[in-house]
Amino acid sequence: MAYKITSQCISCNLCETVCPVGAIKIIDGKHSIDPDLCTNCVDSVYSVPQCQAGCPTCNGCVKQPNDYWESWFDTYNSIVKNLKKEPDYWETWFNSYSQKYSEQLQKINSK
Secondary structure: OOEEEOOOOOOOOHHHHHOOOOOEEEEOOEEEEOOOOOOOOOOOOOOOOHHHHHOOOOOOEEEOOOOHHHHHHHHHHHHHHHHHOOOOHHHHHHHHHHHHHHHHHHHHHHO
């Protein structure tokens, strides 16, 4: 499953610099991920996809489902999780980490 860059991308270029396989390209001022090059950082030293881990917007880089059923189950699991109102530990951690990372990035860029 490749990742895609959404409309929430703020064009900070962090994803482009951290991608270990160079799958992120800028075409006509918009970032995109080449699904043929994207390996989801599998078989690398990283345990999570670096484009998603480094994205300060949290939703600028998301999974792109490969087929109908994969998309269906992702949607189903998301709805069930919302019905139960159980927070996902890693999602909460990622949101907190991304927010702090974004704040630090803004401090660095404002200097």
